[in-house]
Amino acid sequence: MEKGLLYPVTNAYREDQKLDGLWDFKFDPASEGEQNGWAKGLADPIEMPVPASFNDFFTDKDAREYTGDFWYLKKVFIPQHFAGKKVELRFGAATHRAVVYVNGQKIRSHEGGFLPFTADVTAAVNLGEENIIAVKINNELHRDALPAGDTVTLKNGKRMVKPFFDFYNYSGLNRSVHLLAIPQGNIYDYSTSYEVSDDQATVHYQVAADSDADIKVSLADEDGVVVAAATGQKGELVVKNPTLWQVRDAYLYTIRIQLVKNDKVLDEYADKIGLRTIEIKGHQILVNHKPIYLKGFGRHEDSIYAGRAFDLNVERRDVNLLKWIGANSFRSSHYPYDEQVYKLADREGILITDEVPAVGFKMAAASFLGGLDQSFFDGDWIDELYKKHIDQVKDMIKRDKNHPSVLAWSLCNEPDTSTESAVPYFTKLFNDSADLDPQKRPRTFTLNEDDTFETSKCLKFPDFYLLNRYPGWYHKWGYEISDGEAGLRAELDEWQNSDIDKPIVFSEYGADTEPGLHKLPSIMWSEEYQIELLEMFNRVFDDYDFIRGEQPWNLADFQTVEGNMRVNGNKKGIFTRDRQPKAAAFYLRKRWNSLPLDYKAN
Numbered sequence: 001m002e003k004g005l006l007y008p009v010t011n012a013y014r015e016d017q018k019l020d021g022l023w024d025f026k027f028d029p030a031s032e033g034e035q036n037g038w039a040k041g042l043a044d045p046i047e048m049p050v051p052a053s054f055n056d057f058f059t060d061k062d063a064r065e066y067t068g069d070f071w072y073l074k075k076v077f078i079p080q081h082f083a084g085k086k087v088e089l090r091f092g093a094a095t096h097r098a099v100v101y102v103n104g105q106k107i108r109s110h111e112g113g114f115l116p117f118t119a120d121v122t123a124a125v126n127l128g129e130e131n132i133i134a135v136k137i138n139n140e141l142h143r144d145a146l147p148a149g150d151t152v153t154l155k156n157g158k159r160m161v162k163p164f165f166d167f168y169n170y171s172g173l174n175r176s177v178h179l180l181a182i183p184q185g186n187i188y189d190y191s192t193s194y195e196v197s198d199d200q201a202t203v204h205y206q207v208a209a210d211s212d213a214d215i216k217v218s219l220a221d222e223d224g225v226v227v228a229a230a231t232g233q234k235g236e237l238v239v240k241n242p243t244l245w246q247v248r249d250a251y252l253y254t255i256r257i258q259l260v261k262n263d264k265v266l267d268e269y270a271d272k273i274g275l276r277t278i279e280i281k282g283h284q285i286l287v288n289h290k291p292i293y294l295k296g297f298g299r300h301e302d303s304i305y306a307g308r309a310f311d312l313n314v315e316r317r318d319v320n321l322l323k324w325i326g327a328n329s330f331r332s333s334h335y336p337y338d339e340q341v342y343k344l345a346d347r348e349g350i351l352i353t354d355e356v357p358a359v360g361f362k363m364a365a366a367s368f369l370g371g372l373d374q375s376f377f378d379g380d381w382i383d384e385l386y387k388k389h390i391d392q393v394k395d396m397i398k399r400d401k402n403h404p405s406v407l408a409w410s411l412c413n414e415p416d417t418s419t420e421s422a423v424p425y426f427t428k429l430f431n432d433s434a435d436l437d438p439q440k441r442p443r444t445f446t447l448n449e450d451d452t453f454e455t456s457k458c459l460k461f462p463d464f465y466l467l468n469r470y471p472g473w474y475h476k477w478g479y480e481i482s483d484g485e486a487g488l489r490a491e492l493d494e495w496q497n498s499d500i501d502k503p504i505v506f507s508e509y510g511a512d513t514e515p516g517l518h519k520l521p522s523i524m525w526s527e528e529y530q531i532e533l534l535e536m537f538n539r540v541f542d543d544y545d546f547i548r549g550e551q552p553w554n555l556a557d558f559q560t561v562e563g564n565m566r567v568n569g570n571k572k573g574i575f576t577r578d579r580q581p582k583a584a585a586f587y588l589r590k591r592w593n594s595l596p597l598d599y600k601a602n
């Protein structure tokens, strides 16, 4: 678990310098780089953009599919005026495990390819000089790691990954690297929780600092007017007549935290927060005590050339598409996204179900619908996997807890919960994560097709349910879709007749669709069939009160491993991979713009 994961800022006390650009890059198939001194320099390197996944830049398949260790290295001038400060390197995402070296000295390692980590390099850097920053990354997949998969060696000696999940194993420095200089005694974390009514909001705050200085906290509105102030490591900021953060109508206050000694400010950290509450009550998802209905998508960080790299341009386009189509939410399937995604969602009033990269926890996923009989949770990898899983849940919550856009935590995607062996794992996971979020947001995980009201042994855990269902595509497809609808209704009738009183959000459903393929009457893969499938689901959603959200799979087409089920990736996007609409986008736009935010409230 990381000590603090505050997003880097530059102000009078802190300096943040992005190290993006071209880095030296080299594959290390024999894992001999460390003993051969690669941490000090790479012979015959390739120049590689950062942030980016390395894969799709290559034109030969061995390089694109490369599995094992690889190195990035950059010479960075570290200024003299960093003297007296704590110097850190912050990696937004190194997929999947990394070892950091400065001037040949090993500093730290980290596992988890979708969350940031910070290396304290104060003692290793030479100020006023160029320093050599090197990172050794490994992109293998294993059953005891997140996301789950295998790494195999082919008869020709080459290695490849076999993901137990349906997205390409894009690897590398997928997010920005930052060089930071912060005060030695600094603010390293803070958290907030809220009580709101129409005429008053109370912000309960808590600050974590490596200092015995006094702590001053203030809150300013969007005009910069300070509306509340307090002192102390823990306290309350009371705002009269607040403007609340609302779905698709965001209002952000600035919280400013200062460390002060003898009237001198030693450190400051400011951030944007939204005043709002989230609760689940019976069938209802409540924001600021009012019921809301989720409209949106499952997504991926995925685009051409740079793979899983965070790209602000793609993100801007995606958010505009979400707004155009009338969406108000998305799931960060299947991993926490770059922090800038959350910042944009905060600004735009979009809700996020934030998902940890616990995906592939199902043996059937190992052979993609091929059915290996062992239960995933009976495997001897489970203890090791759990340690990494809870560690990443902790870091995700630590990183994202102050974003008003975060609605809920998704602790797993489509685990095999149909055997009793899943129960102790989920008991621990829900117990160990219960107190991590001061806002006590709802926690959940998605239930795959095999994990139904009848079969899942873990229905008691989620605060609300996320259902991934594929009638009309993976079963009862084409002309049989009417039987698919009947089956879906039969399952929902069981939920309805049970004593479970929690909302259900459909977090995945959809049909692979080749843009430009038209057929009358429809056939699978045509644009017409995608609309018919959505119409079928929507008919069903409209008939059940406890369904409180619809998030088809996926916002956009995305890359997967090659296979006989995939034609250049997963094509269930409502938009193409280059973010242009399929016909279904116009259909959904009409529906979603006609559904009020409080759909089904009365």
Ligand code: CKX
Pocket: 165, 166, 167, 334, 414, 448, 449, 468, 470, 474, 508, 553, 570, 572
């Ligand atoms: N759900 C049968 C997880 C996603 C996949 C989606 C699909 C599956 C379906 C499970 O990551 O992309 O196959 O389209």
